[in-house]
Amino acid sequence: MQKPVKRGSGMGISWYNPRVRSIAYQAGVLAAVIAVVWFFTATAQENLERLNISTGFGFLDTTAGFGIIQTLIPYTEQSSYGRAFLVGLLNTLSVAVIGIVLATMLGFVVGVARLSRNWLVAKIAAVYVEVMRNIPLLLQLFFWYFAVLRPLPGPADSIEALPGVFLSNRGLILPDPVLDAGAGLFFSALAVAIVAGYVLVRWARARQRATGRLFPALRVTAALIVVLPLLAWAVGGTPFHLEYATRGAFDFSGGVRLLPEFVALVLGLTLYTAAFIGEIVRAGIQSVDRGQAEAAAALGLKDSTTLRLVVVPQALRLIVPPLTSQILNLTKNSSLAVAIAYPDLVAVFAGTVLNQTGQAIEVIAITMAVYLTLSLATSLAMNWYNARIAFRER
């Protein structure tokens, strides 16, 4: 192992040469890692053959034969295990994405609230953080699922919160929007309004930088986003109508359904993660030197403007890296879904599919690879964002 390294180094081949030593160590470590991986793979292979357990990934094309209660893509019992995998993956992703968005928003609110000069607001935020982050997530999920959502009345006596919105132990049933003739015009108007708003905001910012004159870009944008689609509605006719769920013998049919399992999972993940994000945001804001806010105040900026333009941009540099790990945590924690029967990737694929095919190694390997890929992709995106907002010396 040592010889080729020494010969190849081309300079002093003494052990006192740090280059030679470092290459030798690294080669050794690499060899050890390869050996360990090889050893485990070979052992597993040998044992599986000996025990007559099927191997390989052919099972992904086999008919799954079981039903899943929430599918975002068309899926029937005749679909393959591969399709079931996609269904589980999308269920995981939907919980993760919704949870991340909600937790980040709530976390920012909580973090800012903790620093509020209003005693009550600050204390409420503090109690929220301490309660939420000190109770295990699994217990919180159980609380939301078993204690809050389960005792809701059955579909026959469901609570009709708004016309067409039913709350029962079968979930939250919302009316289903069905597109009409006016939809094209309506949504193009909306898109135009958003693009125009974006351009307007950029223009206003550039102008302010150049001349110092303010333009109420955000308010105008909001007005655009409301008015343009309404105009389109008036011209092109109704963009969509709501199809209400109807009550059948057992349950509602039609409508959009949010399962109690889904709601409990999103609630639990959001509230739990938001507590941590709140602390991260608070730490980030407190890390900004008080002089910055005082200077802004001396210039006559309002509190909200100070926060938005002076404090938060500087705080973000400290907030983003730990925020990334909270986002990763939320994604990974979504696998607790299995405890409350939400059909996520772990429940569907590493649960039912594993049990039916018996191919534990392949299924677990795929599942782990999925979480690894999700995490790495999230990290990559957050690192890119972090680099963009990083402090640039001018």
Place this chain on the structure above:
Amino acid sequence: MRNPVAALLLGILIGAGGLYFMLPYDAAAVLSGRAEVAVSAGGAVPDVDRAGAGETLQRIKRRGFLHCGVSQGLAGFSSPDERGRWSGIDVDYCRAIAAAIFGDGEKVRFRPLSAKDRFTALQSGEVDILSRNTTWTMSRDTQLGFDFAGVIYYDGQAFMVRKDSGITNARQLAGATICTQTGTTTELNLADYFRGRGLEYRVLSFEKNDEAISAYDQGRCDGYTTDASGLYAERLKMQRPEDNIVLPEIISKEPLGPVVRQGDPQWADIARWTLSALLNAEELGITSENIEEMRESENPLVRRLLGAEGSYGASVGLGPDWVIDIVRAVGNYGEIFERNVGVDTPLGIERGLNALWTDGGVMYAPPIR
């Protein structure tokens, strides 16, 4: 690491270790003194030799007790009482094996397994035998590396609904939400049943059976499905058992039986013939009460079963008194059935299909001769 000598040694050690593992199998064997084995086997160690016929039995004897995988609590099949003592058909079967091996039905430790984890637990050797109301299917028998030892209970899947729903047969369940346990044949039969009839349904699959039951009991689902025997057992756990009814349709065949790993034929034989011995004992009228008198019997069938003639125990690595020990410990199949699920128990299940073939059932054990 400042010391160059230590660094050198470490480097050599790691490098050599890496090389050793990267060598082809034979070479590594030669180096480590396993040469004879490798050479005599023509370069590859044969599978059977490594799996070792009889290895499981030896390991159990060395350990001093049997590891038996059971359910997490299914009345009549395997459930612990308040003092933690397990009882049920599946439990008694494991006690029978322990009695056959050690002459003592108590030398067994029960490991509760979820439906989802049970196969992995058996594959990995965590348990020696899986006696956990498990349905014998072709895919489980052929693809998971298992052998089924036979059928200990002929079951079939059925539905339970609330009485006040007004449902009297399974076809009326169109559009209903059904609770079940994940990783079971139940989940698949349910899908088959509704799919075959073009009926809509929603399935909510829980990891644990108790969770599925409580979800149904609290109204999250309109129906609950599992094997009929399980329905009667689970109904006892409900807030008001009498408010729930089991629908008459049996929608599947569920032959439940004990499972062992493939690759140790002797162990599979012990599992199979312990079950047969229980059934043969009932057929021949041998019970835990009359076993001592039966030892004196002149009936050649009884004499062979009880080891007075032939050496059937020895042929599977057990003692000559193996059946006597089994019957002393747990009785015959009929006694086990009546004690755990029979008409005098809270479950109150008739023998039905599980009666002996001589009594109109389908329990038919191959003869011991």
